[in-house]
Amino acid sequence: MQFFFEVLIGGLLSGVMYSLVALGFVLIFKASGVFNFAQGAMVFFAALSLVGFMEHGAPLWLAFILAFVVMTLFGIATEKFVLRKMVNQPPIALFMATIGLSFFIDGFAPLLWGNEVRALDIGLVDEPIPWILDNWNMVISKFDLFAAGLALALVALLALFFQYTRIGRALRAVADDHQAALSIGIPLQHIWALVWAVAGFVALVAGMLWGSRNGVQFALTFTALKALPVLILGGFTSVPGAIVGGLIIGASEKLAEIYIPPVMAGWFGGNFGGIEGWFPYVMALLFLLVRPEGLFGEKHIDRV
Amino acid sequence: MGSYLSINNIEVIYDHVILVLKGVSLDVPQGKIVALLGANGAGKTTTLKAISNLLRAERGEVTKGDIQFKDRRVDQMTPNEMVKGGVIQVMEGRHCFAHLTVEENLLTGAYTQAQSRAELKASLEKVYQYFPRLKQRRSSQAGYTSGGEQQMTAIGRALMANPEMILLDEPSMGLAPQIVEEIFEIVRDLNQREKVSFLLAEQNTMVALRYADFGYILENGRVVMEGQAEDLRSNEDVKEFYLGLSSAGRKSFREVKHYRRRKRWLA
Numbered sequence: 001m002q003f004f005f006e007v008l009i010g011g012l013l014s015g016v017m018y019s020l021v022a023l024g025f026v027l028i029f030k031a032s033g034v035f036n037f038a039q040g041a042m043v044f045f046a047a048l049s050l051v052g053f054m055e056h057g058a059p060l061w062l063a064f065i066l067a068f069v070v071m072t073l074f075g076i077a078t079e080k081f082v083l084r085k086m087v088n089q090p091p092i093a094l095f096m097a098t099i100g101l102s103f104f105i106d107g108f109a110p111l112l113w114g115n116e117v118r119a120l121d122i123g124l125v126d127e128p129i130p131w132i133l134d135n136w137n138m139v140i141s142k143f144d145l146f147a148a149g150l151a152l153a154l155v156a157l158l159a160l161f162f163q164y165t166r167i168g169r170a171l172r173a174v175a176d177d178h179q180a181a182l183s184i185g186i187p188l189q190h191i192w193a194l195v196w197a198v199a200g201f202v203a204l205v206a207g208m209l210w211g212s213r214n215g216v217q218f219a220l221t222f223t224a225l226k227a228l229p230v231l232i233l234g235g236f237t238s239v240p241g242a243i244v245g246g247l248i249i250g251a252s253e254k255l256a257e258i259y260i261p262p263v264m265a266g267w268f269g270g271n272f273g274g275i276e277g278w279f280p281y282v283m284a285l286l287f288l289l290v291r292p293e294g295l296f297g298e299k300h301i302d303r304v
Numbered sequence: 305m306g307s308y309l310s311i312n313n314i315e316v317i318y319d320h321v322i323l324v325l326k327g328v329s330l331d332v333p334q335g336k337i338v339a340l341l342g343a344n345g346a347g348k349t350t351t352l353k354a355i356s357n358l359l360r361a362e363r364g365e366v367t368k369g370d371i372q373f374k375d376r377r378v379d380q381m382t383p384n385e386m387v388k389g390g391v392i393q394v395m396e397g398r399h400c401f402a403h404l405t406v407e408e409n410l411l412t413g414a415y416t417q418a419q420s421r422a423e424l425k426a427s428l429e430k431v432y433q434y435f436p437r438l439k440q441r442r443s444s445q446a447g448y449t450s451g452g453e454q455q456m457t458a459i460g461r462a463l464m465a466n467p468e469m470i471l472l473d474e475p476s477m478g479l480a481p482q483i484v485e486e487i488f489e490i491v492r493d494l495n496q497r498e499k500v501s502f503l504l505a506e507q508n509t510m511v512a513l514r515y516a517d518f519g520y521i522l523e524n525g526r527v528v529m530e531g532q533a534e535d536l537r538s539n540e541d542v543k544e545f546y547l548g549l550s551s552a553g554r555k556s557f558r559e560v561k562h563y564r565r566r567k568r569w570l571a
Contacts, residue, residue: 172408
């Protein structure tokens with residue numbers, strides 16, 4: 001039983017890391033109705049910039065600020081050169097644009113910073129917390145706990161921001177209806193630049209945590225796509241949904257990885273490892289059949 | 305001349321090729337309700353969007369003429385600047401933010417206003433005073449309210465920006481006659497008590513001319529007729545083509561005389 005909880009808690013904590021990436025998708029989707037395929041690439045780019053600045057001798061805090069500036073500039077540039085030209089285009093066109101953007105970043109970032117795999121040290125070690133180990137005999141990583149705490153704080157902050165501030169309301173308004181937002185004087189350009197900057201910030205935090213755990217490398221782009229099932233479960237438009245979806249995906253994939261292979265092997269023989277890799281996507285698929293808008297997503301309101 | 309809103313001979317082209325307005329001129333005096341009438345595709349909405357500068361987001365462009373508001377040229381401004389300057393458009397088909405509550409919808413309207421919490425609350429109360437129904441529905445998602453309530457939300461939202469002038473596009477669309485009447489009463493109220501000027505695009509000629517002071521009739525991107533509202537209402541041609549009435553009762557469209565007159569009218 002102890003082992004079960006250890007797996008469960010480990011899964012939940014790593015799930016929070018997915019939530020963090022999912023959050024970036026949610027932000028941009030909420031504010032502009034665009035599914036930003038480039039979010040994964042942004043995580044990669046942010047982490048790479050962070051490491052790059054640190055390699056040039058900047059301390060972590062300074063590198064973090066500089067990387068944030070880079071991501072903000074990137075957000076503004078995206079708005080100015082891509083989104084602004086595409087107001088009132090169908091969503092699929094915008095989606096295609098973000099795919100293009102994603103590949104651009106994947107190619108451009110290594111050009112800027114070099115393409116070898118790098119370690120990122122943010123002063124946190126991935127070791128069990130002694131107190132828990134002594135009293136409960138469970139291995140819970142310090143790193144995971146810190147990462148989860150950070151992610152939760154960020155999510156809570158953003159949820160409040162969306163719900164109660166003037167800008168947050170404007171963001172939701174823009175998501176609902178570009179044109180109407182424009183008609184009441186909400187400047188779309190500023191709002192979009194802002195939301196891309198915030199998404200860049202989230203990508204930076206995610207990149208920092210993922211990068212220090214797995215190393216900063218191209219594969220980050222794909223790790224980030226693990227956020228897709230999270231989004232499908234939680235709903236594309238919901239900040240709390242991103243967190244709950246992340247928890248569910250994280251926990252279930254770890255549990256599935258541990259408990260399903262022995263059963264399967266018992267039935268069919270052979271090796272069933274690596275379930276972790278695809279199990280979340282199967283869950284997402286099943287979920288889509290039952291509740292396509294996700295747990296917390298906005299229902300599409302149609303008047304008949 | 306010191307006019308309030310004046311449009312001088314504007315031409316609007318969409319997508320660089322489609323000529324929609326072919327030299328439209330009109331004036332809205334301060335504190336008046338002016339109706340812009342005409343059939344589908346006559347250019348009413350385009351005229352309003354030219355003023356509010358929403359046109360550019362749809363690849364439309366004012367290529368000739370100019371638009372002046374309080375003696376300032378405004379045809380190259382952004383919608384944001386127009387709203388700050390006191391001119392706001394309420395778009396055709398309401399366009400409420402479906403997933404925001406009615407109250408949140410209203411609050412977004414104040415985006416351009418640097419208001420304190422107390423001022424914001426006062427503005428809300430003012431809107432609720434004109435639209436008591438919205439107060440009851442304040443916490444429902446706007447997408448689930450009725451068409452009339454959505455139209456009220458859209459107008460209320462515009463009011464939150466403290467406008468001097470509202471460009472109201474087809475407020476009667478898809479609403480029951482009784483609700484249309486209710487909304488026009490409120491428009492008149494706002495005009496008299498808040499001194500908001502209105503430029504009103506309507507297909508419902510009958511209602512619009514009852515509430516407006518002055519009217520313009522657009523056909524195919526041109527102004528074909530203009531006059532005091534009561535003059536237009538008693539004009540034989542208007543009666544026949546827009547109000548569906550004529551001196552000799554309902555007429556058959558086959559009648560040659562009608563056909564000729566219609567042709568002359570559109571030439």
